[in-house]
Amino acid sequence: xxxxxxSIITSLYNSGAYVAAAIRSVQAQTYSDWxxxxxxxxxTDDGPSIVEQFAAKDPRIKLTRLSENGGPGVxxxxxxxxxxxxxxxxxxxxxxxxxxxxxxxxxxxxETRCGVVYSSYYKCxxxxxxxxxxxxxxxxxxxxxxxxxxxxxxxxxYDSKVTGLELLPEIRKRQDWGLNIRLLKKCRxxxxxxxxxxxxRVRKGSxxxxxxxxxxxxxxxxxxxxxxxxxxxxxxxxxxxxPVYFGKKLLNFLGTMFFKIKR
Numbered sequence: 236x237x238x239x240x241x242s243i244i245t246s247l248y249n250s251g252a253y254v255a256a257a258i259r260s261v262q263a264q265t266y267s268d269w270x271x272x273x274x275x276x277x278x279t280d281d282g283p284s285i286v287e288q289f290a291a292k293d294p295r296i297k298l299t300r301l302s303e304n305g306g307p308g309v310x311x312x313x314x315x316x317x318x319x320x321x322x323x324x325x326x327x328x329x330x331x332x333x334x335x336x337x338x339x340x341x342x343x344x345x346e347t348r349c350g351v352v353y354s355s356y357y358k359c360x361x362x363x364x365x366x367x368x369x370x371x372x373x374x375x376x377x378x379x380x381x382x383x384x385x386x387x388x389x390x391x392x393y394d395s396k397v398t399g400l401e402l403l404p405e406i407r408k409r410q411d412w413g414l415n416i417r418l419l420k421k422c423r424x425x426x427x428x429x430x431x432x433x434x435x436r437v438r439k440g441s442x443x444x445x446x447x448x449x450x451x452x453x454x455x456x457x458x459x460x461x462x463x464x465x466x467x468x469x470x471x472x473x474x475x476x477x478p479v480y481f482g483k484k485l486l487n488f489l490g491t492m493f494f495k496i497k498r
Contacts, residue, residue, distance in 0.1 A: 236320065236395065236396075239321060240268050240269065240320035242320030242322065242324070243271040244315055244325045245272065245274070246307045246328065247275045247286065248277070248310075249282060250280075250327075251282035252280075254286060255289070256363075257329065257330060258271065258286070258289050260326075260332045260334075264334055264338070265335050269295060270295050270319060272297050272315075272317055273299070274298075276309070282328065283300060299317065306407045306410075307327075308407070311410075312402045315403075322393070322394055324340075330436055339354075339432065340428065340432070349425065349426050351398070351419060352391070352393075354371060354387070354433065355369060355370045355432070356369050356387045356433040356435050357369075359434045359436055359437070368431060371386070371428075372385060372427055374426055375419070375425045376419070377424070382476060383476055384415060389435055390432060398418050398422055402414070404417075406459065408452040409455070409456050
């Protein structure tokens, strides 16, 4: 492990139209001590070749190709296992960061000596138009992350010196929430930066938009990660997760309306 180095974990799957923008947003960071580990999950477009073109000019960018599709949890874990950095950050191949994202988060970690940091983020459409703002909480304790995933994964970074090198649960969906639960179970509190430091791209037909199909995976997180019984997992989802989730959505909606009015 190299102290101070940020290992950026990027899962690539059919994002040829966007991955160049993701990489450029990393190269534009004011904090330059980073490596970007891209794992291609059997893309059928030109995404991998685009990454290779960047890697040929910037040795901090490294591409791994999988022989069969395993889903984002598997591809992210491959990158994590190849990581050399103290800090582990996540950026999907269709999202982007603002230039001071890493610098501000590393500074916050060093100031608070915490294990996990995150930030607010903008939502944008496929044409890079900003369509909303997701405002984060200043702090998220362990009990809160168990109720619902309140951390935007594209903004999350953890310190492996504090938490150890932690992998995602290898289920098809919601593995990002599972990782956040595992991390906060160890460090108990995560700290947020209220200013938006990233752009999350909302794509038609994206995995995260298939809300109904996520129900069984939400329940599975309680069962696999927290080792709840099937009954307790289901009850927790309906009586704790859903009320908190819809309350969060209401706050995000009001925040987006305020953002649009302010603009």
